Amino acid sequence: MLAKSPSNSSGRSQRPAPSATALELGMTRTVLLNDTTLRDGEQAPGVAFSRREKIEIAEALAAAGVPEIEAGTPAMGDEEVETLRSIASLNLPLRVVAWCRMSEDDLMAAVAAGVTAVNLSIPSSDRQLKGKLGRDRDWALGTLRRVVGLARQLGFSVAVGCEDASRADQEFLCRIAEAAREAGAFRLRLADTLGVLDPFSAYALVRRVANATDLEIEFHAHDDLGLATANTLAAVSGGARHCSVTVTGLGERAGNAALEEVAIALRQTARAETGIDPVALRPLAELVARASGRPLARSKAIVGDDVFTHESGIHVSGLLKDRATYEALSPQMLGRDHRVVLGKHSGLAAIAKALADEGLAVDEARGRAILARVREFATRTKQSVSPEVLRRFYEDSFTEEALRRRHAAVMGA
Numbered sequence: 001m002l003a004k005s006p007s008n009s010s011g012r013s014q015r016p017a018p019s020a021t022a023l024e025l026g027m028t029r030t031v032l033l034n035d036t037t038l039r040d041g042e043q044a045p046g047v048a049f050s051r052r053e054k055i056e057i058a059e060a061l062a063a064a065g066v067p068e069i070e071a072g073t074p075a076m077g078d079e080e081v082e083t084l085r086s087i088a089s090l091n092l093p094l095r096v097v098a099w100c101r102m103s104e105d106d107l108m109a110a111v112a113a114g115v116t117a118v119n120l121s122i123p124s125s126d127r128q129l130k131g132k133l134g135r136d137r138d139w140a141l142g143t144l145r146r147v148v149g150l151a152r153q154l155g156f157s158v159a160v161g162c163e164d165a166s167r168a169d170q171e172f173l174c175r176i177a178e179a180a181r182e183a184g185a186f187r188l189r190l191a192d193t194l195g196v197l198d199p200f201s202a203y204a205l206v207r208r209v210a211n212a213t214d215l216e217i218e219f220h221a222h223d224d225l226g227l228a229t230a231n232t233l234a235a236v237s238g239g240a241r242h243c244s245v246t247v248t249g250l251g252e253r254a255g256n257a258a259l260e261e262v263a264i265a266l267r268q269t270a271r272a273e274t275g276i277d278p279v280a281l282r283p284l285a286e287l288v289a290r291a292s293g294r295p296l297a298r299s300k301a302i303v304g305d306d307v308f309t310h311e312s313g314i315h316v317s318g319l320l321k322d323r324a325t326y327e328a329l330s331p332q333m334l335g336r337d338h339r340v341v342l343g344k345h346s347g348l349a350a351i352a353k354a355l356a357d358e359g360l361a362v363d364e365a366r367g368r369a370i371l372a373r374v375r376e377f378a379t380r381t382k383q384s385v386s387p388e389v390l391r392r393f394y395e396d397s398f399t400e401e402a403l404r405r406r407h408a409a410v411m412g413a
């Protein structure tokens with residue numbers, strides 16, 4: 001393992017390797033989100049934002065309190081460079097980063113894009129170095145020193161991205177960190193490019209590298225195993241101070257860690273603050289859903305239509321007595337409200353409450369008769385029961401009862 005350097009490029013003095021992270025000590029700290037919806041998000045198959053859409057998303061991210069965005073890939077050509085330039089010229093209260101391969105050509109395209117910060121990406125696993133570039137570790141370190149050095153001379157703030165870090169030799173990652181720090185980078189990104197980590201291995205990877213360098217660590221997750229958010233939280237516990245995220249998790253293949261999930265989960269469970277305005281999250285998700293042509297799933301955590309909607313009778317009965325029985329996340333904090341719907345899983349308490357909301361009262365027998373109709377309707381139509389339909393069931397219940405009584409009288413006569 002490499003010894004820690006006496007100071008980093010910003011002149012911070014050496015700190016001893018921590019035996020426990022701040023989170024493990026129960027301290028609240030700030031974690032900075034780097035939103036890459038406009039770069040990795042747009043790499044989702046079939047997604048292509050127009051310049052106007054990119055600008056709108058950048059503005060909405062700034063308004064939500066996101067401190068940094070990775071806004072595009074200058075190497076893609078003139079249109080992308082112009083779009084980056086437009087975003088940079090808005091002077092939004094966030095850092096605009098351009099994503100580049102670790103190459104002089106990509107760097108020059110970033111100069112044309114008018115940004116002040118770049119993420120320079122280098123494959124860090126032997127598999128990728130050899131398999132896609134036909135190169136080795138010495139080439140990677142030499143190229144990194146040269147290109148990061150040039151970027152610093154050009155006045156860029158430089159983050160170094162370790163592509164495929166999750167499959168890389170961790171000793172080599174520490175050497176990359178050291179080379180990046182010496183060349184003047186301010187941050188090292190550990191990318192789980194193929195989404196192969198789980199929270200335990202994500203924690204161990206970040207912890208290992210964070211303990212070997214004074215560079216700030218960013219974690220970039222992919223959701224191939226459905227673990228992107230969990231891995232990001234684990235990475236924060238392991239010492240990552242920056243999280244790479246996208247709105248709704250939009251991104252290459254199965255996507256990335258969702259900004260809204262990471263921001264709220266950090267706040268709810270990991271005692272870290274991101275400065276993101278929770279109320280802005282749903283409008284942001286709706287904006288990205290429209291621009292990407294990918295409608296929001298109703299059950300999408302934090303921002304989906306149904307995440308504060310309750311149907312099950314046992315839950316509704318509990319909620320009516322004490323909200324905290326079935327509500328841990330405050331809908332109000334997110335500018336939302338909770339909702340009860342009637343369906344196949346409703347119970348009597350929900351029926352009585354829904355009728356009371358309509359100014360109607362029933363005894364238990366009538367309530368149960370209405371509940372039977374609610375269940376039959378929900379099963380047949382696969383829809384919740386609206387107040388109008390409920391009122392009809394209520395009115396029918398009198399007619400049905402009268403018919404039943406007459407039938408019973410006739411049969412008894």
Ligand SMILES: CC(=O)SCCNC(=O)CCNC(=O)[C@H](O)C(C)(C)COP(=O)(O)OP(=O)(O)OC[C@H]1O[C@@H](n2cnc3c(N)ncnc32)[C@H](O)[C@@H]1OP(=O)(O)O
Nearest residue numbers: 040043073075076101102103121122123132133163193252
């Ligand atoms: C894990 C990630 O998300 S990485 C980011 C992925 N993002 C993108 O691919 C952005 C969209 N891409 C593009 O528009 C195009 O691929 C471009 C403009 C970047 C490159 O286009 P082309 O020049 O036509 O190259 P092409 O796409 O065929 O191949 C990619 C090239 O990048 C090279 N490359 C890949 N990673 C790196 C790296 N970190 N450093 C240097 N070169 C790299 C590949 O080896 C390949 O070059 P080769 O053909 O000489 O082997």
Ligand SMILES: O=C(O)CCC(=O)C(=O)O
Nearest residue numbers: 121161162163164191193
């Ligand atoms: O900046 C990097 O190297 C990360 C690139 C990326 O999107 C990934 O590896 O998944």
